[in-house]
Amino acid sequence: MTKPAAKPARPWFGSGPTAKRPGYSLGALPASLLGRGIRAPEVVERFAQGLRLTRAVLEVPESHLMLYTPGSDTGAVEAALWGMLGERPVQVVAYENFGLTWLADVKTHLGLEPEALTAPWGELPDLSKVDWSRDVVFPWNGTTSGVRVPDGNWIADDREGMAICDATSAAFAMPLPWDKLDVVTFSFQKALGGEAGIGVMVLSQRAVARLDGFKPTRPIPKLLRINDGKGFDRALADGVAINTFSILTIEDWIDALEWAEGAGGLTELIRRTDANYAALEAWVEKTDWIAFLPERPEIRSTTSVCLKFTDARVAALDDKAQKAFVVRFKALLEGEEAVFDMEPHRNAPPGLRLWCGCTVETADVIAAAPWLEWAFETAVGELQAR
Structure with missing residues (x-):
């Protein structure tokens, strides 16, 4: 076969990090805060601006709290699992690599006994078997299998447990029913092509109440600790970082969000x-x-x-x-x-x-x-x- 005459102008089709936004230029990012301390008021405000823009673009309700986590989406999911699971039984919907990873972590590292709902590659488990008296952990979109849940109709409005959703390759690309989701996690480097290393967690008031009222007996590593000993650490929702984050990565994220907002x-x-x-x-x-x-x-x-x-x-x-x-x-x-x-x-x-x-x-x-x-x-x- 003869080689085609024309090539894609932007030939980036990897699933993470994904393609930068059209017209992206590293040189266009603001540099005035580079080298500043992570707790400097101006830096914290810039981080908070990133959260405000994320809320606006994703149309997250004002009732939900948002924070950054180390370790991209992986860190965000792990922080939720370590900080919230154990109060009630757990189900994990695992139909691709990362769902299987969360299943293994809940069982092996947290020492819980989760029920697994699994399916072969390319398939989705029977969602009618989800038990909403339990905390349920699931990917909205399986990055490694090309499978997604079709909608949120299977999530009970009167659920007793938490709906903990790994949405890293769904956010900014698929509608998410915020009223049906208690924890939503994603990373910078997926749908908007941000740089890697920082995750985002969105918490409903039910999830905040769980963090306020449930105190795990397990020790929680600092990088996963979103509880200050009294309950959910509210300072995190104001842009305060758990550890030292890259300011340049935040500026890159804000650039992507501003493009998204301007695009419509x-x-x-x-x-x-x-x-x-x-x-x-x-x-x-x-x-x-x-x-x-x-x-x-x-x-x-x-x-x-x-x-x-x-x-x-x-x-x-x-x-x-x-x-x-x-x-x-x-x-x-x-x-x-x-x-x-x-x-x-x-x-x-x-x-x-x-x-x-x-x-x-x-x-x-x-x-x-x-x-x-x-x-x-x-x-x-x-x-x-x-």
Whole structure:
């Protein structure tokens, strides 16, 4: 197959960190606070401004409190698990790598006995089996499996337990029903293409009440400690950091949020994401060697889109050989600087994964498709020539 004539203008399709916003320039970030102390009033105010913008763009209700955590979304989820679980039984909805990670942590490190609701890669567990007398931990969107929950209708309004939602590849790309979620976590480096290392936690008043009233007997590492000994540490909701955060990373985050607000807010971010997904979906449906990993359209992610090989020549290979095929596929594309970071998560089945979030341009998704076809035909040709 002849190499395509045109390349994506912005060939970044990795699922984290994701593509920077259109028009991004590192040199445009403010530098006046660099080198200042993390507790300086001006720095704390700048951090608080980041939280205010996050609330505005995500349309988080004023009743909910927000804070930063170390360790990106992983740190945010872990802080919630360590600080809140143990008062009542726990269920973990685990249908991809990170849900399985939270399941292992709750069981192994917290010493609890969670009930697991699991499903094979590309599928969603039976959500009718969720028991809302328990605290329920779940990803809204499975970054590593390309599966998402279809909506929030399965979450009980009269729940007794907490709904603890890992939303890191859903925030800013999918509508989140805030009245049904008690803890929501995400990171800078997913949907808005921020820099890595800092997570965000959103707490409902029910979650704040849990932190105020429940005192775990386990020791909690400082980096995960959002309780000041008396209850939830309210200073965190004012922009105070648990440890020393990068001011440059916060400025980068504020830049992304200001772009998002100027672009049209959450409605426009979701529209951009849906348009990117639709462009990729149209290509998948007319291409005979690739298909979505999730077979059911209603549970397919619109951000971390995961695909599987259906061509008999590749599907016949064992898992190790298929992974080697993906490595070659990736090398061909990146050697041409046409598509970067399209490989699946290391624990996921072999295939492709392309980020279609709002910082990606639809024209670049369309331009990437012929390059995927070229790389596939080239890699298959090399496979048959061996």
